[in-house]
Amino acid sequence: QVQLVESGGGLVQTGGSLRLSCSASGLPFNFNAMGWFRQAPGKEREFVAARKWSGGSTVYADSVKGRFSISRDNAKSTVYLQMNTLQPEDTAVYYCAAGRTFGLPRTTSGYDYWGQGTQVTVSS
Numbered sequence: 001q002v003q004l005v006e007s008g009g010g011l012v013q014t015g016g017s018l019r020l021s022c023s024a025s026g027l028p029f030n031f032n033a034m035g036w037f038r039q040a041p042g043k044e045r046e047f048v049a050a051r052k053w054s055g056g057s058t059v060y061a062d063s064v065k066g067r068f069s070i071s072r073d074n075a076k077s078t079v080y081l082q083m084n085t086l087q088p089e090d091t092a093v094y095y096c097a098a099g100r101t102f103g104l105p106r107t108t109s110g111y112d113y114w115g116q117g118t119q120v121t122v123s124s
Contacts, residue, residue: 001026002024002025002026002027002028002098002112002113003024003025003026004022004023004024004096004097004098004113004114004115005022005023005115005116006020006021006022006094006095006096006115006116006117006118007020007021007022007023007118008020008021008118009094009118009119009120010119010120010121011121011122011123012086012120012121012122012123013122013123014086014087014088014122014123014124015085015086016086016122017082017083017084017085017086018083018086018120019080019081019082019083020036020080020081020083020094020096020118020120021078021079021080022034022036022078022079022080022081022096022115023076023077023078024077024078024079024096024098025077027077027098027113028100030100031053031098031099031100031112031113032052032053032054032099032100032101032102032103033050033051033052033053033098033099033101033103033104033105033110033111034050034051034053034070034072034079034096034097034098034099035047035048035049035050035051035096035097035098035099035104035105035106035110035111036048036049036050036070036079036081036094036095036096036097037094037095037097037108038090038092038093038094038095038120039092039093039095039117040091040092040093043092045095045108046061047061047106047107047108048060048061048064048068048081048094049061049064049068049069049070049081050070050104050105050106051070051071051072051079051104052104053072057104058070058104059104059106061106063089064083064090067083067084067085067086068081068082068083068084069081069082069084070082079096081094083120086120086122087122088122088123088124089122090120090122091120091121091122092119092120093117093118093119093120094117094118094119094120095114095115095116095117096114096115097111097112097113097114097115098111098112098113099111099112099113100112
């Protein structure tokens, strides 16, 4: 059974930083990438960042490029999202996802497994 568990969310002031973690277990041998998405109230879930599990390829949404960084710890089966220079518009529930689709998908349909989400709130 696949489980993705996010942690690290919270309340931070504008300009601050947070690091989200996603601990994975039970992933199939053929999974390819892990990603982060976010969903603000009344909006659709949107892509934030993704990373291939094997190798170092990454991709970011334009809105977070240069501020956010996705990384992984193979030994811990954990992927991280380091978020710097946070802005109020970054406020959302952040979701971790894992998928078997080839490449680095930027859409929700490219991922097969999802965590429960962690709230990030940036105060102005």
